[in-house]
Amino acid sequence: MPEEIFTGRWVARWAAELNASERYRQAAASWEWPVVFVLDDDSGPTGPRQVFLDLWHGSCRAARPASEADRAAAPYVIAAPEAVWRELLTGDLDPLIALLHRKLEVRQGSVLKLTRYAAAAREMVAAAARIDSAAGASDDGAGSVTSLPPGPGRRAPGFVTTSPEGLDHESLPMRLYHKAKRIGIWNPQDIDFARDIEDWNRLDDLEREVLLHLTSLFQAGEESVAQEIVPLIAAISGERRVEEELYLATFLWEEAKHTEFFRRFLDEVAGDASDLSRFHGASYRVVFYEQLPVAMGALLEDPTPEAQVRASVTYNMIVEGTLAETGYHAYYAMLERNDLLPGLREGVGLLKRDESRHIAYGVFLLSRLLATDPGLWPGLERHMQSLLEPALGIIHELFDAYEVVPFGLEIDDFLDYALAQFQKRLARLERARELTPDQVMADLSGDPELEQPGQLSG
Ligand SMILES: [Fe+2]
Numbered sequence: 349m350p351e352e353i354f355t356g357r358w359v360a361r362w363a364a365e366l367n368a369s370e371r372y373r374q375a376a377a378s379w380e381w382p383v384v385f386v387l388d389d390d391s392g393p394t395g396p397r398q399v400f401l402d403l404w405h406g407s408c409r410a411a412r413p414a415s416e417a418d419r420a421a422a423p424y425v426i427a428a429p430e431a432v433w434r435e436l437l438t439g440d441l442d443p444l445i446a447l448l449h450r451k452l453e454v455r456q457g458s459v460l461k462l463t464r465y466a467a468a469a470r471e472m473v474a475a476a477a478r479i480d481s482a483a484g485a486s487d488d489g490a491g492s493v494t495s496l497p498p499g500p501g502r503r504a505p506g507f508v509t510t511s512p513e514g515l516d517h518e519s520l521p522m523r524l525y526h527k528a529k530r531i532g533i534w535n536p537q538d539i540d541f542a543r544d545i546e547d548w549n550r551l552d553d554l555e556r557e558v559l560l561h562l563t564s565l566f567q568a569g570e571e572s573v574a575q576e577i578v579p580l581i582a583a584i585s586g587e588r589r590v591e592e593e594l595y596l597a598t599f600l601w602e603e604a605k606h607t608e609f610f611r612r613f614l615d616e617v618a619g620d621a622s623d624l625s626r627f628h629g630a631s632y633r634v635v636f637y638e639q640l641p642v643a644m645g646a647l648l649e650d651p652t653p654e655a656q657v658r659a660s661v662t663y664n665m666i667v668e669g670t671l672a673e674t675g676y677h678a679y680y681a682m683l684e685r686n687d688l689l690p691g692l693r694e695g696v697g698l699l700k701r702d703e704s705r706h707i708a709y710g711v712f713l714l715s716r717l718l719a720t721d722p723g724l725w726p727g728l729e730r731h732m733q734s735l736l737e738p739a740l741g742i743i744h745e746l747f748d749a750y751e752v753v754p755f756g757l758e759i760d761d762f763l764d765y766a767l768a769q770f771q772k773r774l775a776r777l778e779r780a781r782e783l784t785p786d787q788v789m790a791d792l793s794g795d796p797e798l799e800q801p802g803q804l805s806g
């Protein structure tokens with residue numbers, strides 16, 4: 349029998365679980381605000397059940413059914429119907445996602461501040477779930493591979509382009525491929541950095557430091573994606589998807605140019621040869637030193653759809669679709685607003701166009717995989733959710749490094765944009781579950797995001 353939630357006994361046990369959790373102690377080390385949680389649709393004689401937790405630097409100093417006074421005074425009040433709380437406790441719903449989708453309603457307090465405590469929230473939910481052993485976690489869907497599907501070196505003999513099949517020029521990958529040849533041809537060495545050098549010399553130390561910091565994130569990010577795309581190309585090639593393989597050839601080439609471009613800026617404008625990995629914080633390292641190489645490298649041995657989903661979610665949806673899009677958008681807007689570094693701005697503008705094709709391919713690939721097997725959705729959604737926290741952590745790390753960030757950069761602009769991109773991608777993919785593989789192509793063809801002027805057509 350599941351324990352009745354939001355009772356006095358339950359909240360006391362919750363507090364005990366929290367205080368026994370080393371993970372919670374670390375994740376909530378800087379949290380110092382009491383919270384009232386409200387079970388919203390409880391129509392009992394005493395009104396909605398609500399509990400008060402006095403959470404202070406990784407421990408729970410007091411826990412009780414909340415009074416109206418507690419509720420009025422609490423800096424944070426978070427409410428949801430019982431069904432949502434149950435979903436959280438069984439692990440079917442991630443607290444951060446629940447927050448972003450407003451399944452958890454923040455009636456008092458800052459949603460943005462809550463997003464930086466996602467790990468603490470997750471541990472709070474885990475602690476509450478431990479109260480009730482009946483609330484088991486669901487299977488993560490990452491089942492073991494029992495037989496190797498087609499992959500690198502396991503292709504059937506023969507060639508598509510000498511078969512009657514030929515090439516499907518109307519397919520989305522081929523349209524991206526043609527597009528890349530038409531508008532993706534630019535040479536990082538042609539960009540004029542003359543005024544950038546003048547601008548750089550006029551900047552103060554803090555401004556240069558922040559620009560170096562941002563550039564170090566972009567530089568390593570581009571090198572990382574240039575390196576890590578290769579196993580995906582091999583997996584796709586192993587399935588004899590020639591149109592996709594042709595497009596991916598442009599993709600790799602573009603990542604190589606992006607890598608070259610930022611290094612040219614560092615060499616010729618910033619004149620910096622120091623070890624810039626000093627700017628790579630813990631969250632950055634989780635994404636770029638661990639998650640991305642692991643997800644992509646796994647394809648070499650395991651090119652199954654499940655592994656492709658994890659790879660493409662990490663690479664296209666999080667690294668490109670959330671982080672790079674946010675970073676380049678904010679960077680470009682900042683340079684434009686301050687009329688600074690026109691060469692850097694020109695390069696970032698060109699690179700953004702390339703990235704939009706990369707993300708379009710990622711949406712296509714994941715949609716195709718989902719349309720073929722909708723059962724991939726839970727694993728996809730979970731993987732995406734698990735990466736949101738380190739992705740947002742990278743933004744927090746950047747802003748935490750400075751008391752005042754120059755150029756009018758605001759953390760909320762970054763976070764808002766990143767969350768919007770994340771949610772847009774997730775919603776887009778959720779739709780693909782309902783479609784057949786043929787419908788995916790038709791659906792993508794009409795997708796306004798993929799058909800922006802100057803992107804796919806034209
Ligand atoms: Fe790139």
Ligand SMILES: [Fe+2]
Pocket residue numbers: 573603668702703706
């Ligand atoms: Fe890219």
